[in-house]
Amino acid sequence: MRAYVLRRLLVAVPSLLIASLIVFTLPRLIPGDVVQLMLEEKAYGKDLEELRAKLGLNRPIHVQYFEWLGAIARGHLGESLWTRQPVLNELARRLPVTATLGFMATVVAIAIGVPIGVLAAIRQDGVLDFFARSAAILGLSVPSFVLAILVTLLPAIWWGWTPPRFVEFAKSPAGHLGQFVLPAIILGVASAAGIMRLTRGMLLEVLRQDYVRTAWSKGLREGVVVLKHALKNALIPVVTVLGLQVAAIAGGAVIIEWIFGIPGMGQFLVDAIVQRDYPVIQGVNLVIVTIIVLTNLSVDLVYAVLDPRIRY
Amino acid sequence: MANSVQTLPVPRALPRPWRVPTLVRLVLTFARRKPLGAIGGALVLALLVMAVFAGQIAPHAYDQSIPGARMKPPSSQFWMGTDNLSRDVWSRVVYGARISVTVGFATVALATLMATAIGVSSAYLGGAYDIVVQRVVDAWMSFPALVVVLSLIAALGPGLPNLILALSILGAASASRVIRGATLSVIANPYVEGARAIGAGHLRIVLLHVLPNVTGTILILATIGLGTVILAESALSFLGFGIPPPYPSWGAMLSGSGRSFMYYAPWMALFPCAAISLAVFGFNMLGDALRDVLDPRLRGRAH
């Protein structure tokens, strides 16, 4: 087991390095660099060069890359080229926000996806299967920004009510958690279809296996068979999706954050891309990638514990 | 993007190479056994027809403004109403199908091509090549999808081909993982060993034995991927990175003025939104049904 953990950790290192390289070069390939954007409409000849030098952007790109790696090794994520706010401080503020939103959305997704998946599997090609799956896929198929706009705008026009503005946890814990409910439902509904599909597929497969057939033949009641024998095994792969779920939410919740005014990672990142704020793009991405790699790692380990057939 | 569903159970080998029995009988059987899949198929078919015959179906050009018809509600003349630029919404939805189909199919084709090349080669060649390629795929997959797409579009410039390229690069990584898995189980089969033993070349083995056996997997991935691409395009439109005008993409119609006028002229948003939803629904249902049919582990009754 220890060797397995070690090996998985070692494998993660090159992935992280490759990711850091992509993270570093990708934003610099975009036409229109940060200095041109800062100077907006006025190119006063040498201003561009001077500002580049001041920001340290005139040195060879590989020098900049290794300096950045060195700074990270010392625990510095750098500061925004625009606002000069330390990236780490902003991350400390935003990571919990996105994590809360992501956690609640995942709970919603599981709460909808797993039961529907089970129903759809045990009544495969029955009426219940059709309805359950149609509902889940419909939830996926309406763009989430439409739902978000509808729940913010229409109540405001009809009743003068709209979801309240963002409040910090320290100010009002209940209000803080409450403000994630609507966005989490919208995000969760969209992800539920994937979990439903996976649960259904896995359960269908498990239900055909010998030990389940044996359980049937022993005359056990359907509920017992499904819940006790089949579901437990079917859910193992579902755990792995959660790792991907993190990736989807970390970057994908931006539209929901945008409409609901939630200061999360997605908004931070999109603004940084538009402004070519290299240290922010690099810092945020690196943190997200690290989290995802670590999540996948722990998911694999959980998987290994749950399913003894996995080779260490 | 939040909606992207990237994981599928990895079907192992298909028992026999793909055969085409009488097509009609197949379709009928499929429709009887998988009515939802058949509905999905019908929706997809409708989408394709709209896309191919847009010029014949749409009463107006997508950018034609009809004098005196600004923001008219649905009527017998304009059954989906007109928008704030006096354009017929129905015509735009029809032409939008062409855009969605183009983006969807081109993206999925390109992504599948890349994914198949990566997945099959990685599994087949194995060794150091496999390890290196898989680490890159790991890194790529752990990126928030949005970052990849936004950066690529910003770098390449907005536009239909660039959007297709960006979305397909994004989709290829995770799909390649699934295809690699499928390939691994195919090449573990004795008949591949056999082919090797009688001295068949690598290309021959891949073309004759590996590819036909992972086709089912690829087909399922591609079908569901089509829905994902259509949704992704609408999300990107919202952020201003979608398909630029003058193309009447559903995402742009919905997130552009459709959204501004949502309360006052709901038909401007409702119909493109319905089109997106139906297309996504159709592709997903068809994909699910295809998997039920094609994946051997899901064949037969459970009890």
Added chain:
Amino acid sequence: MDRTPVDSGFSRREALKIGGGALALAVTGPQLAASPAGAQTPKRGGTLRLTVLADPLHFDPHQTLSFLTMVPLSLVYSRLVKVKAGPSVKPMTYPIEPDLAESWTQANDTTYVFKLKKGVRWHNKPPVNGRELTADDIKFTYERFLTITGNANKPVLEYVDRIEALDKYTVKFTLKEPNAWFIDLLASTSTWIVAKECVEKFGDLKKVESVVGTGPWMLERWEPNVKIVYVRHPNYFVPGLPYADGVEMFIDKDPSSRLAKWLSGQTDFGPEYQHAVRWLDAPVARQRKPGLQTAEYTWFTSGATGFKLANPPFNDLRVRRALSRASNIAEVFESLAFSQGHWTPNPAVPAAFADWSIPIDQLGPEGRKLYEYSTADAKRLLAEAGHPNGFKVTVEAPSVVYGPDFDDFVAITIKNWKAAGIDADLKLKEYGAFISSTIFGKFDSMFLGLRGAWADPEAYFYRWYMPGQPLNVWGVNDPKLTDMIKLQRRTFDLAKRKQVIFDIQRYLADQALFGVDGSIKILSAWDAHIKNYGPNNGFDYGGRLMAAWIDR
């Protein structure tokens, strides 16, 4: 993402009355307090809640043009002179009144001496800690303004030769050449007086901690993507002001969300830039908010059509005329959610400058015709110019960042051009790429963008048509035009200068050196309980808000 290429520099007509030769005329006294417009006695206290469209880019006014930075700073900083605000000021006029200056005199065409108010205190925040403002602060600020790398607002003061602090309360400006717009330009929203201690401590003023001013409110904190919170400056130099104890400036990037928050009573002012409400939403807002106060006036932003004059086809006057004749600006403004038919056509100086913009009917006969949409005439002009079948051209534009209204503007414009034979192929660029290439003049033939929000009327022809100016993307070098532009700068007499500027606008229209456009007549809106507020163009939200009070 909602960013407009913007600039500052305000033109204020009344201040020019002190011009008229070398006369020394002093303007004194604070005139802002207790406007007579409301019969009620102003109440102190409460928090004003408003919306801005995005986060500040950073907080250094000498490092950006953007309204995203200037608007939040307007609550915190002061300048020597400012645009008068309040219900008594007609929107679209920009009268000047003293801010930090007690009075000023103009010794000759190029020398100005300002007397500062005494006892002006900086905010009691480190590192400045509430010390008194002195003439050295003015000198420091403007020397930094003129010498710092990357100040895109440099044209506002680049003709200033030197600044001297004669004593603790006296500052002398010596100009390199006469500039009749000097006092107006000093009232620009980029000319805030900043503290030396902050620059020394933080290196620049980009950090939020470095925002220490002498203005009516102090910046308490900035929560990115959420809000900027301000508290009253207890030692503000205008006694009794500001009335509100605090301001919450909410950052809301989504138009539907901004509107919803306002409709549900979470903000007190209209949701768009300058507290406007889209005309489309106006009926709903009036219904939800009984007693809603509004003002309708012309915005100083408009669409812009740029083209290269050096190459065919736009080196031909007939082609340029055809381009404008083929544009249907009425259709544009009838279609947009924002305007819904409320608009004004713009000559070269936008209609938002009521005192300087020439009425369309006073243009020459050829210039007037530019505004008459006619596909047939456009086709005829093209045929005369040797393009009987029209021509193909690539048009660059920024992708969706300006919002659906801009996209609709582009769609309608291109459609109408096509109808006349100008087969425009739209080439979209990501916003950053557009700003850094097209705006810098790196485009093939044409672009569609937004014009301006420059706050002085001169900028609209000086920056676009003076040879050597970075924004002269057309490549205009017309000696007759250059002479006129130089002449108006030297003309201190208001009436005479106005005539020169009218002549410039007639000439530009006659030569069709721009594509015709119009501006939205926006509807600024504020709730019934907000008293003594008057909207206007420009980034000086703070100046307009400080005398407003809350009646609850």
